Amino acid sequence: VGEGGEVTYKKIHTSQIMGSIQLGISHAVGGLASKPERDLLMQDFMTIETTNFYSQGSQLTPAHHYSDFRFKSFAPIAFRYFRDLFGIQPDDFLLSLCNEPLRELTNPGASGSIFYLSADDEFIIKTVQHKEGEFLMKLLLGYYMNLNQNPRTLLPKFFGLYCYICNSKNVRMVVMNNLLPSSIKLHEKYDLKGSTYKRKASKSERSKTVPTYKDLDFLELHPDGIMLEADTYTALIKTIQRDCRVLESFKIMDYSLLVAIHNLDLAAKEEAERRRNNSIGEEDSGEENGAVAGTSSGATAHPPPLVRSRSINRQKLVAHSTALESIQAESEPIDEEDDVPPGGIPARNAKGERLLVFLGIIDILQSYRLKKKLEHTLKAMIHDGDTVSVHRPGFYSQRFQNFMAKQVFRKVPSLSFRPRASNE
Ligand code: ATP
Ligand code: CA
Ligand code: CA
Structure with a gap:
């Protein structure tokens, strides 16, 4: 673990995990388009779909630059139904998760889970342990009976459960709603x-x-x-x-x-302070980025805001x-x-x-x-x-x-x- 793309999970570089799961989700969710909408059946809560992704590609999957991997999508039809319950169109889901690089968050937890955030701030992917994945599968039917009756809840909303398998290592993960905006400072x-x-x-x-x-x-x-x-x-x-x-x-x-x-x-105070410092800085040293005072986003103190799709x-x-x-x-x-x-x-x-x-x-x-x-x-x-x-x-x-x-x-x-x- 360290700075500069060196982060690993189960000895796999997380950039490889991220890229591979984007391919996997893309394929799993995209493939659902050919399956007509229908009422949920009991078996939909138990299905597991598995696809092999060879780096040279296949008839079903694109070529890619990562190691060969296998991708499992758990209860895909059931999760489609739940996404629907929360108004998430398949195209939007894919745009959010697969179209732009994910961002890795640092996890204060002791579990060693890794968190990835979608670029538009909507979804969080969390790696979970085998038992947790199993438990979610068992929970699914009853949990969503509750969500269906009452979507207004603070409980986590699960939109997918997947497993990425590479070199016989399993990385299981859930896709959930993100609770915290990253566009503003959380004090x-x-x-x-x-x-x-x-x-x-x-x-x-x-x-x-x-x-x-x-x-x-x-x-x-x-x-x-x-x-x-x-x-x-x-x-x-x-x-x-x-x-x-x-x-x-x-x-x-x-x-x-x-x-x-x-x-x-506090944010207003910080902003005023920052502007004051900025204008002092400009008078003294004439910073090279001749940003118009008052509209600059404080390039010296903060990284430039990420361009967001929404x-x-x-x-x-x-x-x-x-x-x-x-x-x-x-x-x-x-x-x-x-x-x-x-x-x-x-x-x-x-x-x-x-x-x-x-x-x-x-x-x-x-x-x-x-x-x-x-x-x-x-x-x-x-x-x-x-x-x-x-x-x-x-x-x-x-x-x-x-x-x-x-x-x-x-x-x-x-x-x-x-x-x-x-x-x-
Ligand atoms: P533990 O060691 O407690 O088992 P864990 O790895 O299971 O930790 P969580 O407790 O689920 O992780 O979450 C760790 C942190 O990740 C939280 O404190 C929070 O900052 C962030 N986080 C978790 N879920 C979400 C979410 N849905 N939206 C935004 N941030 C989240
Ligand atoms: Ca916890
Ligand atoms: Ca935990």
Whole structure:
């Protein structure tokens, strides 16, 4: 692992994994076009399609520059149905995932999973373990019965399960909705479980530009929680309750609420600061890029924004998928800000600063107990007073809901409860 395209997963260069899975998905989803739409059948939840991709190409597959590989598409017809449920056209799905290079994200998790983000920010590909893939297959029918009844949910939306096989190494991966916009700065990021046992970001995590903090860090940084307008608060907590009930019914535990915060007031300050520095820089040294002051994107401080195939203000491709839509809240949209992505939940912190919150439930496939984590699990159980194993999913879910409803989010009558900064 290191900078400069040296990243590997199971000893395979991730650039090769990325390129190969784009070919594989392209072929798997493209090939579905010839299969007419029809009602789902039980067997659709169990089918696995396998294709060989030889580097010299074949009648079915294109030639490519990677090693020969094999690609499996799990329950392809079922996943097509689910994509349809969220309004994702096959062409759009392929454009998002296969037309431009994927971006690799650094993963704060301990699992060693790799995350790839589609260039348009819509989809995340996460590598999963064999057991997790198996579990998703078992879950599929029931999980999607729930999504079908209620697409407004914070639960992860799975749009595909694939396996890339090369040199007898298996790389399994799920395609999910991406929760976090990359076009704006996320000032804080939390992975919250409602547990306090060792729930503190490590030193190395803290040294990152945007660390993923945990429960204890949250309590320290936001002792008064994050304020939401009453209706928004109620909608959010109801959604979390309903989602937890589904997870509990599948005996799923160890999931997290991913919470990311864009601080509008801080962003405005940072922008003003940056412009001030920029204009000073231009006077002193006459930088070579004669960008017009005020419109420059701060070429010295930030890499140039990636060209995106969709404007960030456009509706998301995946229906019902923004945080606001997921909780069915119709909060006042944020005015004046034209360049924030849609769907963040308006909120305030205790200082009264205006926030946009992006969130969703993640990591739900790890319902089994990992052997290497068993010791941690036992200690955590004793620490949490959660020792009756049959009740564990219920215990987990209840504690999770309590934490979100009491510590993380707080209800205020209105978000204009504090006067705006005087110079606005
Ligand atoms: P663990 O060690 O906890 O098992 P993991 O490898 O299973 O970790 P996750 O817990 O699923 O990984 O996610 C790790 C991080 O990846 C999250 O904290 C978050 O920053 C990012 N992430 C995961 N899922 C999404 C998503 N759907 N959208 C955006 N970011 C995500
Ligand atoms: Ca995990
Ligand atoms: Ca996790």
